[in-house]
Amino acid sequence: MPGTWLLGAETAPTVGRDGDEDGSSARAVLLGLRPGDREAADPLDELERLAETDGVDVVGRLVQPRDRPDPATYLGSGKVDELAELVERQDAALVIADGDLSPAQVRNLEDRLGARVVDRTALILDIFAQHARSSEGKAQVELAQLAYQLPRLTGQGTELSRIGGGRTAGGAGAGVRGPGEMRLESQRRHLRNRITRLRRQVQQTARRRERTRSRRRRNRVPSVALTGYTNAGKSALMNRLAGADVLVQDTLFATLDPTVRRTRTPGGGEYTLTDTVGFVRHLPHQLVDAFRSTLEEVVDANLVLHVVDAAAPDAMDQVTAVRGVLYEIGARDRPELLVLNKVDVAPPEWVAALRAAYPDAVPVSARTGEGVDELRPAVERALEQA
Numbered sequence: 001m002p003g004t005w006l007l008g009a010e011t012a013p014t015v016g017r018d019g020d021e022d023g024s025s026a027r028a029v030l031l032g033l034r035p036g037d038r039e040a041a042d043p044l045d046e047l048e049r050l051a052e053t054d055g056v057d058v059v060g061r062l063v064q065p066r067d068r069p070d071p072a073t074y075l076g077s078g079k080v081d082e083l084a085e086l087v088e089r090q091d092a093a094l095v096i097a098d099g100d101l102s103p104a105q106v107r108n109l110e111d112r113l114g115a116r117v118v119d120r121t122a123l124i125l126d127i128f129a130q131h132a133r134s135s136e137g138k139a140q141v142e143l144a145q146l147a148y149q150l151p152r153l154t155g156q157g158t159e160l161s162r163i164g165g166g167r168t169a170g171g172a173g174a175g176v177r178g179p180g181e182m183r184l185e186s187q188r189r190h191l192r193n194r195i196t197r198l199r200r201q202v203q204q205t206a207r208r209r210e211r212t213r214s215r216r217r218r219n220r221v222p223s224v225a226l227t228g229y230t231n232a233g234k235s236a237l238m239n240r241l242a243g244a245d246v247l248v249q250d251t252l253f254a255t256l257d258p259t260v261r262r263t264r265t266p267g268g269g270e271y272t273l274t275d276t277v278g279f280v281r282h283l284p285h286q287l288v289d290a291f292r293s294t295l296e297e298v299v300d301a302n303l304v305l306h307v308v309d310a311a312a313p314d315a316m317d318q319v320t321a322v323r324g325v326l327y328e329i330g331a332r333d334r335p336e337l338l339v340l341n342k343v344d345v346a347p348p349e350w351v352a353a354l355r356a357a358y359p360d361a362v363p364v365s366a367r368t369g370e371g372v373d374e375l376r377p378a379v380e381r382a383l384e385q386a
């Protein structure tokens with residue numbers, strides 16, 4: 001169900017806000033800052049895609065030109081009044097901030113807005129939670145969610161809504177220091193224990209995967225990992241190159257679990273192709289940590305096939321963001337071959353600009369198959385050099 005965790009629908013009696021019990025999606029207002037020195041595209045466009053992916057209905061936006069968030073309320077105080085009016089006028093139950101919010105900022109904003117307030121990280125975690133299918137994927141997402149929640153516990157019993165189906169008793173004690181603190185302590189302990197158990201579970205899968213990889217290495221089967229911004233067309237290209245049948249969807253983070261297929265270069269050499277989770281700007285570090293074992297498929301690959309959505313207006317920023325994550329996970333020294341995808345729909349001048357910026361990049365369309373016959377030998381050459 002979309003947006004349940006964000007809305008705390010399971011704790012609706014405690015939280016006392018509209019959920020989506022009637023099946024309609026949550027109405028949300030987006031919130032962002034625009035630093036004075038940047039006149040980029042609307043910073044909230046990507047947040048809106050993320051919100052839509054999560055099943056949230058975006059009914060308003062508010063951007064404040066401002067370099068640094070206000071430590072207490074994220075926006076300046078006058079803007080918060082403006083936001084409160086917008087929230088009321090649009091009957092929004094949810095406010096999503098583009099940046100990271102401190103627990104105090106969330107509390108202060110919620111007090112003044114009378115709506116639930118979450119940040120971009122919580123939104124991305126919620127999308128991951130909805131898209132996780134395998135038990136490993138689910139464990140990884142829960143691990144990331146708990147790591148996110150641990151420093152945000154208030155002892156009021158609302159944060160645990162989606163954890164293991166259970167919910168601690170809410171209600172009493174908000175102003176009663178002693179019992180509240182004890183409850184907080186026991187919630188923290190509960191969370192830490194669960195984190196430890198999940199971490200162990202994730203590590204077991206990681207070890208199994210590592211054994212498979214080392215077997216392939218011993219058999220000298222080189223590995224190629226698809227990587228790239230979310231929705232760039234990695235899975236579509238996987239299907240083209242390896243005749244696979246993985247899920248292709250116009251949604252962010254459709255793929256969470258890695259898929260590995262064996263395929264061959266035009267010269268007949270065998271290699272494995274891995275399709276895996278996509279990246280986004282400011283990928284929450286909790287997710288990077290939790291998905292480390294999945295991301296190791298990329299770190300260990302002989303070649304990184306970096307798929308770029310040439311039809312995205314900010315394609316070069318996306319390349320930079322992806323390389324930033326690769327750097328962060330320790331894959332920075334992996335040989336990389338850039339693939340400019342979606343040339344069937346990208347404006348030719350954008351493709352030309354990308355080719356000028358990345359002369360070795362191979363233009364393709366995973367949808368029409370155009371350029372894929374040139375990509376195969378390019379992969380072969382890159383593997384020979386790797």
Ligand SMILES: Nc1nc2c(ncn2[C@@H]2O[C@H](COP(=O)(O)OP(=O)(O)OP(=O)(O)O)[C@@H](O)[C@H]2O)c(=O)[nH]1
Pocket residue numbers: 228229230231232233234235236237247248249250251252253254255256276277278279341342343344345364365366367368
């Ligand atoms: N026009 C066009 N659309 C494409 C092409 N390749 C992929 N798409 C579309 O782009 C969307 C995303 O494709 P996916 O293959 O799921 O992208 P992904 O990179 O695997 O995305 P995530 O797994 O969500 O990170 C889908 O709607 C595809 O149909 C292409 O070459 N041309």
Ligand SMILES: [Mg+2]
Pocket residue numbers: 234235236247248254255276
């Ligand atoms: Mg995919």
